[in-house]
Amino acid sequence: MMAEGILSAVQLPGESPRYELADKQHHHHFHCRGCGKVFDINKCVTDFAEMRPPGFSLERHEVTLYGLCSACLEDH
Numbered sequence: 001m002m003a004e005g006i007l008s009a010v011q012l013p014g015e016s017p018r019y020e021l022a023d024k025q026h027h028h029h030f031h032c033r034g035c036g037k038v039f040d041i042n043k044c045v046t047d048f049a050e051m052r053p054p055g056f057s058l059e060r061h062e063v064t065l066y067g068l069c070s071a072c073l074e075d076h
Protein backbone atom coordinates (compact mmCIF):
# COMPACT_ATOMS: atom_id res chain seq x y z
CA MET A 1 0.00 0.00 0.00
CA MET A 2 2.89 2.39 0.56
CA ALA A 3 4.26 1.76 -2.93
CA GLU A 4 6.12 4.58 -4.68
CA GLY A 5 5.40 6.98 -1.84
CA ILE A 6 2.14 7.95 -3.50
CA LEU A 7 0.05 7.11 -0.49
CA SER A 8 0.51 8.35 3.00
CA ALA A 9 -0.83 6.67 6.09
CA VAL A 10 -3.55 8.44 8.01
CA GLN A 11 -3.51 7.36 11.61
CA LEU A 12 -6.69 7.76 13.54
CA PRO A 13 -6.59 6.86 17.22
CA GLY A 14 -8.05 3.42 17.81
CA GLU A 15 -8.33 2.59 14.12
CA SER A 16 -6.23 0.80 11.58
CA PRO A 17 -4.32 3.14 9.28
CA ARG A 18 -6.05 4.53 6.24
CA TYR A 19 -4.22 5.56 3.15
CA GLU A 20 -4.73 8.50 0.89
CA LEU A 21 -2.82 10.37 -1.75
CA ALA A 22 0.23 12.01 -0.27
CA ASP A 23 0.15 14.97 -2.62
CA LYS A 24 -3.18 16.23 -1.40
CA GLN A 25 -3.06 19.68 0.03
CA HIS A 26 -2.91 20.10 3.76
CA HIS A 27 -6.19 19.03 5.26
CA HIS A 28 -7.80 17.40 8.23
CA HIS A 29 -10.45 14.85 8.95
CA PHE A 30 -13.90 14.63 10.42
CA HIS A 31 -14.75 11.20 11.78
CA CYS A 32 -18.47 10.52 11.97
CA ARG A 33 -19.32 8.29 14.89
CA GLY A 34 -22.66 7.44 13.25
CA CYS A 35 -21.58 5.94 9.95
CA GLY A 36 -17.87 5.67 10.67
CA LYS A 37 -16.92 7.58 7.55
CA VAL A 38 -13.97 9.92 7.56
CA PHE A 39 -14.47 13.17 5.69
CA ASP A 40 -11.75 15.48 4.46
CA ILE A 41 -11.74 19.00 5.82
CA ASN A 42 -9.91 21.44 3.61
CA LYS A 43 -9.56 23.98 6.35
CA CYS A 44 -7.03 24.55 9.04
CA VAL A 45 -6.62 26.76 12.03
CA THR A 46 -3.23 28.33 12.15
CA ASP A 47 -2.47 28.96 15.79
CA PHE A 48 -1.03 25.55 16.67
CA ALA A 49 2.36 27.15 17.09
CA GLU A 50 1.02 28.86 20.18
CA MET A 51 0.50 25.45 21.79
CA ARG A 52 4.08 24.30 21.50
CA PRO A 53 6.24 24.23 24.57
CA PRO A 54 8.84 26.99 24.85
CA GLY A 55 11.94 26.24 22.82
CA PHE A 56 10.24 23.55 20.73
CA SER A 57 10.04 23.62 16.97
CA LEU A 58 6.67 22.77 15.46
CA GLU A 59 6.87 20.96 12.13
CA ARG A 60 3.44 19.48 11.51
CA HIS A 61 0.16 18.65 13.15
CA GLU A 62 -2.77 16.34 12.69
CA VAL A 63 -6.30 17.21 13.66
CA THR A 64 -9.32 14.93 13.67
CA LEU A 65 -12.77 16.20 14.50
CA TYR A 66 -15.41 13.83 15.84
CA GLY A 67 -19.18 14.04 15.67
CA LEU A 68 -22.04 13.30 13.31
CA CYS A 69 -22.14 14.05 9.61
CA SER A 70 -25.12 15.77 8.05
CA ALA A 71 -26.57 12.50 6.73
CA CYS A 72 -26.42 10.87 10.16
CA LEU A 73 -27.97 13.93 11.78
CA GLU A 74 -30.93 13.68 9.42
CA ASP A 75 -31.42 10.06 10.41
CA HIS A 76 -32.03 11.01 14.00
Ligand SMILES: [Zn+2]
Pocket: 032, 033, 034, 035, 036, 037, 068, 069, 070, 071, 072
Ligand atom coordinates in the same frame (compact mmCIF):
# COMPACT_ATOMS: atom_id res chain seq x y z
ZN1 LIG B 1 -22.30 9.85 9.32
Ligand SMILES: [Zn+2]
Pocket: 026, 027, 028, 043, 044, 045, 061, 063
Ligand atom coordinates in the same frame (compact mmCIF):
# COMPACT_ATOMS: atom_id res chain seq x y z
ZN1 LIG C 1 -3.75 21.84 9.66
